[in-house]
Amino acid sequence: MTDPSTAPATDAATPNAFYVPVAPGVYRPTLHVQGAWQETEQHMAPISGLITHELAMHDPRDDMQIARICFEILGMIPLEESTITVETVRPGRTIELLEATLTIGGRTIIRARAWRLAVSDMRSVEGIELPAMPGADNAEKLESTLEWPGGYIRSVQVHAVPGGRDGRRQVWVRSDCDLIDGVQAAPIAAYTMLVDTANGIATRVRPTELMFPNVELTVHYIREPDPTLVGLDTSVTFGPTGLGLTSSVLNDVHGPVGRAEQCLTVRHFPARKDTAAAQ
Structure with a gap:
């Protein structure tokens, strides 16, 4: 039985945020975090943003920037009070490795x-080979996201660039929810909290036909992102x-x-696999 003190807030008490801070590194998820595969789990998108925030706040240095984050998902993420700890695995003057x-x-x-990694002025050799997305002005609401259940999906707005299809789509994603109630999240965290949405916006099959959850999420950045809009070229x-x-090329409003x-x-849903085997 879930401890009421660690369970998500009820609809009437839910703040306009994904998490409520309880203590340093300890957060209570709201119903806006509810996952799409099971109603008792957290969606990976907001929790990856929360972890990113804790990484960004760990011994922060103005001369360093996060370049890559790899999230390894070791099991279902219960919709319960969550504790994040961060340590420096490899300290350094210009290169550091953090683990959360x-x-x-x-x-x-x-x-x-x-x-x-260290911040350096490399504008004289800057070159971007990643493709830029069309702007959000002509994007239209992606109705297929309505097939996904859960509080997280209800909390985001997804608008697709014309010309997408199953398996290939460009979308702009935003949410009216803050990452943490009453806390200004790091920009990289406010952006990362929507990136995992990519696995639900260009599906090859309907989410009622097969399961296709991700077991990890790896994000590479070439600069600090602007969290105003998250562009997913997926x-x-x-x-x-x-x-x-x-696979997604990530864009923000600047490119x-x-x-x-x-x-x-x-894979097949377990019950459906058993039914097929019995026929």
Whole structure:
């Protein structure tokens, strides 16, 4: 039975945020965090933003910047009070490696490692080969997102650039929810909290036909992103043996800002597999 003190707030008491701070590094999820595959889990998108915020706030240095974060998902993320700890694995003057651990109910649920690299003025050699997305002005509401259940999906607005199809789509994503109630989130965290949405915006099959959750999320940045809008230029690939890959070029309102990759496990829903075997 879920402890009422750690369960998400009821609809009437839900703030316009994904998380409520309880203590340093400890947060209570709201119903806006509710996942799409199970109603008792957290969606990966907001919790990855929360972990990113804790990474960004760990011994912050103006001369360093986060370049890559890899989130390893070790199990279902319960919709309960969440604790994040961060340590410096590899300290350095120009290169650092940080590790964050998310625990819920005494269990380790996510491990995330972030490379933090030195800030240098490289404008004289700047060159961007990542493709820029069309702006959001002509994008239209993506109705297929309504097939996904859960509080997180209800909290975001997804608008698609014309010309998309199953397996390939460009969308702009935003949310009216803050990451943390009463706290100004780091810009990179406010942006990252929407990136995992990519696995639901260009699906090759309907989410009622097959399961295809991601077991990790890896994000590379080429500069600090502007969280005003999150642009996802996404391709989804299913292999022949149950492996999948969701790949996205990340954009913000200023242009390309990085890449994201999500490793998928593609499989039948357990009950449907048993039914098929009995026929």
